[in-house]
Amino acid sequence: MALKLLYQKTSPNLFAVALRILKNRELAEDCLQSAYIKIWKYAGRYDAGKARPMTWMNTIVRNQALDMLRRQKPQEISDDEALAQVADDARGQFDHVALARDSEDVHRCLAELSDQQRACIELAYFDGLSHQEMSDQLDYPLGSVKTWIRRGLMRLRTCLTGI
Amino acid sequence: MSDWNLSDPEQRHQAAADYVLGLLSGADLTRFEALLSISHEAQRDVQQWREHLNILNDELKPQTPPSSVWKNIARATKPESLWSSLRFWQGTGVGVAAALVVSLSLWLSPASQELDERDIDYVYVIQGSGSQPEWIVNASLNQNKVFVETVQPDVLPNGQVCELWLMVKGQEPVSLGILPKSGINEVVIDPQWRNALQNSPLVITLEKPEGAPNGYQMGPVLARGQWTPVNKSI
Structure with a gap:
């Protein structure tokens, strides 16, 4: 069965994406399940000429996970402790990125980003934070956050496209 | 907030990055999504x-x-009856997922691995004029059969049909049958061409309803292709 083969080949990577975004095994399992059912349903819309298969599937998982994350958010906001936790996580993000930099197999182009640039891009990509939320949680001015992201993205593009 | 000038390629490209990151909101998001629905450039930027x-x-x-995750997915995607399975299959289900697996395996396993030939299926996707596959041809050495699965074939005028051929080198082309209008055709793999199968190209010809009389008198060629190996074991 085609879907089983697809699942066997790709589920560890897709599960990693769901876990990174949701930070909760049970939710990540639900997310993965819904994502594969979507992949199955929407396979007809997949266009091999436009996207690599892993990118296409990662996008489906990420959108699913971020949707679930957004549905979780109101509870967190009503709970001061949980909010403080999110803020801690955000500040810890710089350390996390600095640690990742030490690992040898980090992609060359990611290694070219500054810690702040990569941390902010990841906070948007994996944690669904807005510019303002990042600024609040990292305790840096909104302008700095925007500049880090803008310059980080440009550096990434230059490196990946070899311009 | 920010006022993107989306007719400027560089700004459009930056807006696309923010869109993918999930950083566009409000009017910016609405404007970008409106552009995205009509502009190929914006779609390409996002991609x-x-x-x-x-x-x-x-x-x-x-x-x-x-393992519970796969069990739930299998349950949710399992066709309920033969009828629904057939309908599902003629739509965009099984066949397209198979085509996705083909392109996936091309990306995921570029290096040749040492594999038992029995673990490899050979797949050929017959693409019509649109982006939808019309048939999926799957040769299973393990089951010693070639399966021709219907996805979404075009209807041909005057009752004409398509016939599939395996072009075995130095031999009369082997007919793998008329491409079915629905369902699956099965052809048993003959020992005479079993070993040559993986390296033999495929050809599709246009024929009268009864098909070609033999491999030397085939009709006009509509398409040619090669098998793609698909690794079944991980």
């Missing part, structure tokens, strides 16, 4: 950023999900 930013996903350490 490029999805590819660029996918390196963040690539950096994550793979994690094996528990």
Whole structure:
């Protein structure tokens, strides 16, 4: 069965994406399940000429996970402790990125980003934070956050496209 | 907030990055989505950023999900009856997922691995004028059969049909049958061409309803192709 083969080949990577975004095994399992059912349903819309298969599937998982994350958010906001936790996580993000930099197999182009640039891009990509939320949680001015992201993205593009 | 000038390619490209990151909101998001629905350039920008930013996903350490996840997916995607299975299949289900697996395996296993030939299926996707596959041809050495699965074939005028051929070198072309209008055709793999199968090209010809009389008198060639090996074991 085609879907089983697809699942066997790709589920560890897709599960990693769901876990990174949701930070909760049970939710990540639900997310993965819904994502594969979507992949199955929407396979007809997949266009091999436009996207690599892993990118296409990662996008489906990420959108699913971020949707679930957004549905979780109101509870967190009503709970001061949980909010403080999110803020801690955000500040810890710089350390996390600095640690990742030490690992040898980090992609060359990611290694070219500054810690702040990569941390902010990841906070948007994996944690669904807005510019303002990042600024609040990292305790840096909104302008700095925007500049880090803008310059980080440009550096990434230059490196990946070899311009 | 920010006022993107979306007719400027550089600003449009930056807006596409913010869109993929989820940083556009309010009027900016509405404007970009409106552009996205009509502009190929904007669609291409978004796709490029999805590819660029996918390196963040690539950096994550793979994690094996528990087996319960697959069980639930299998249950949810299992056709309920033969009838629904047939209808589902003629739509966009099985066949397209198979085509996705083909392109996936091309990306995921570029290096030749040492595999038992029995673990490899050979697949040929017959693409019509649109982006939809019309038939999926799957040769299973393990089951010693070639399966021709109907996905969404075009209807041909005057009762004409398509016939599939295996072009075995130095031999009369082997007919793998008339491409079915629905369902699956099965052809038993003959020992005479079993070993040559994987390296033999495929050809599709246009024929009268009864098909070609033999491999030397085939009708006009509509398409040619090659098998793609698909690794079944991981």
